[in-house]
Amino acid sequence: MVQYKKPGVYIQEKNAFPDTFVPAPTSVPVFIGYTQFAKSGTTDLTNIPKKISSFAEYEQCFGGDAPMTVTQGATPDQITCTSPFLMHRGMRLFYGNGGDTCYIISVGSYVDKDLNPLLPDKTALIDALHSLVKTPEPTMVVTPDTALMTLAEWGDVAKAVLAHCANQQDRIAILDLVNGTQKFGLPDAIDPVRDFHETVGEIGLDYGTAYYPWVNTSLAELDDITFLQLSDDFKKSLQKDVLAEAKDQTPHNAMLEELANYITNVRSLPRAKSAHTALIQASTTYKDTMKKVLAAVNVMPPSTAMAGIINFTDTTVGPWNAPVDTSINFVLSPTVDMTSGEQQTLNTPLNGKAVNAIRSFMDRGVLVWGARTLDGNSQNWRYISVRRMVILVKRWVRTACEPFVFAANDAQTWTTLKAIIENFLTSLWKLGAFSGGTAKEAFSVEVGLGSTMTSDDIQNGYLKITVLLANTHPAEFITLTFTQEMQKP
Template sequence: MPNYLSPGVYVEEVSSGVKPIEGVGTAVGAFIGIAEKGVIGKAVLVTNWSQYVSEFGGFIPNAYLAYAVYNFFAEGGTSCYVVRAASEDAKKSLYIVKDSQGENLFEISARSEGNWGNRISFQISSSTNGQMNGFKLNIKYTEKSSFSDEYVGEDVEGELVETFDNLLIVNFEEKINDLSSFISVRPLVDLKKVDNMDKVPMFTEEDEFIELANGVDGISYVEYIDSEEKKLGINAFTPIDEINIIAAPDVSNMVSNRNIILEILNYCKTRKDCFYVIDPPHGLTPQQVKDFKEGAGEFTGNSFNSSYGALYYPWVFINDPLTGKKKLIPPSGSVVGTYAYVDSARGVHKAPAGTTDGYLDTVVGVEKIVTKGEQELLNPIGVNVIRSLPEGICIWGARTLSSDSEWRYINIRRLMMYIEESVDKASQWVVFEPNEPTLWGKVKRNISAFLTRVWRDGALYGSTQEEAFFVKVDEENNPPASRDAGQLVIEVGVAPVKPAEFVIIKVSQKTLSK
């Protein structure tokens, strides 16, 4: 309390005690897989397809990450984080540049691992301004053919993409490494020694460009699961709070896919704020995908039983942006984009399925036409079928992989994740506050106001607030023993709206009386 020692008027600001709870975002995707280039094991924010191409390259054969991200944006997604996964044998393309005396001077390498760097070439000449010991570095990049790994037929010389002029060996590292999107350099001599400060790299012949070499993609055994210390695979997402929906499209056809899927499901369960959209291997029959889910038949192993994931079947055809022809890809990219769109348009409480909200704009066909009878085999065990219907190709299922009926539906699990995370983040101010009835009242008002908004948005069942939710924080659930232990117990109960999965219309004949 301030001291009032002199007569006068004192104006003070007093907190109202109302700290509105803002709902967290739910539409941010998270993709991990095989990319043409880009930093390995780091989550990078991508907000459009052009940015993805700049960071990770374009479409590559027998890899689906790029297609998944492309379809995510095409289906209505607005932002996602991408992690490039690779094996330990991934290497950067490089070349050792010598000085005018033929001694090693510096190493020039591709910005990231992969054989994409083998298409980078460089030229070294004297600086434009004629500065003593100065030099100029030109960088060319040869685009890959849309249909193969070979260079583009006519433009084998590549395109000049970067120029660094008026360089000195004492400062060229910072000038290049801080700006270049294609290369990085590393001195091979001690630049603190006076004798090395005036060295100049050997100039290339006029119009000659030297190619970098020995880049390796590192896809022999892609690292998806690693220790939390490494954070090179799925754990690279750990520092990112914003992500909500995870997909790993390249996992589907890997030999160890079951183990990886189980690990990612466990990762989502541990975080409690992520949901995993799973792709099965391609070419499965309905019976085989049932076995895949349950760990039976040829897919011996633990069953997928988690409310933090959903399995979608079958694979889908899209119009390949490269060739214009149909291409078969895992469905997760389109599904995650649909999740994000429905979250923005309707809310996280709306099941991302149906002829309207489950319609897949990017899909032109399905790998297998699943009949109603076949879906009756898959839907009860939590396999969400993508159906070809008269209205179009639609997601025709909204179930998690959980065997617990309480967590049967995707929208219920994701709504609870949304509520829990929103309340958690907005209640951090309560920690270390005096644990007494005044605080209890503030907490109850804040949470009740938030849940009222959720109820009015149609996410909670009930014609009144009392039917939709309750918030209890009083002497009964906070007795002296709990307060002495430093605990504040807040009980919150909500009644989520469940989807109308089965619409039963009963029709009978009515006899007209005379």
């Protein structure tokens, strides 16, 4: 109590409102993978979580795309891009779909110290998770490069990421399917969904989500590639076809014949770009083939795009809104078309490991058409929005409680904490985060002796708070009933 020593006027200020706290970001992904380099100035960023906010900043710290080789199979249409690294193109998809602030963990370069090409190493990707334990801000974990690994290696990384998310309890894993360009359910063929179910494991499923199929994007254009990306055999085959085109023309096209020789002889990028531009203008054969090459280069798994969509959804609405019925920027089509009946197999498998579909709809384009976690049989954690909403509340309530760790465990502290949490939850309810016509129907907060704690709890230093939430759920199944009424006289 203030001791007044002399006569006079004294003023006391009293707080009229409960304490509050600044909400933490809800949609900050961390991308783990390989980059061209990893440095900020002279600082090596390898295996260090680096926070960035733009694609330009990514390229400044981590460089450009990995070298890629495009091969041709037994038929002219069997064209495949064999680059094992997807981080750079994945970041373009992320920022192209509303992405903002994120973290990057580079686990290494595309080549070793002798400039020999490398392949993604599962151990390096798993070890990178250790540095995330003390990095509290990320709420999503994405590993783009794993989509091109063997199924067994992918499974080891996926299990580690799910276990990490379950242990941290404040983030989710966004997974891709290996061989996601293949149609599922075909007998005697590669089945990416079946392989996913058998390999992803059983731990942390309510902290993970997955999307299928891969998508055909428009990230690269014809000017972004050249014949330098083609394998030696592919170059020879293309050169032969262009020479045949030159000979078939009347009169004989000597200029095109000369340009065709560049395909196997030019090695420098500037000369290759110049010859590539000239060949596109002069040769229909070359242009058509390079369009197919471009299509192969532009095939991407969808996890990085989904991270951007979730980021955008959180910013415009909130994490309580399911990231679904949303178009995907820079995507032309899914690599596999599916019907509603086929999607049912993805949404409601017997094992509960639901996979969210990316589908193409007439007059609407390519849409995300699923909002489930991998724990599809759970009534509690079936939906991504519910899991992420609870993560949001847990993170913010924990932040609110931290200043009271050493406060007296008495009624005044309980009342203060209850007011802070209720104030926060009320603001979310007004935004539509919870169901219920009133705040009392939407949530409740209980704390106190005889309510959430016993005398022994208080003596042992435990302050227990119970928060009940009426989360909103996606209206996945809308039933329309039509009844004809008899004509009235």
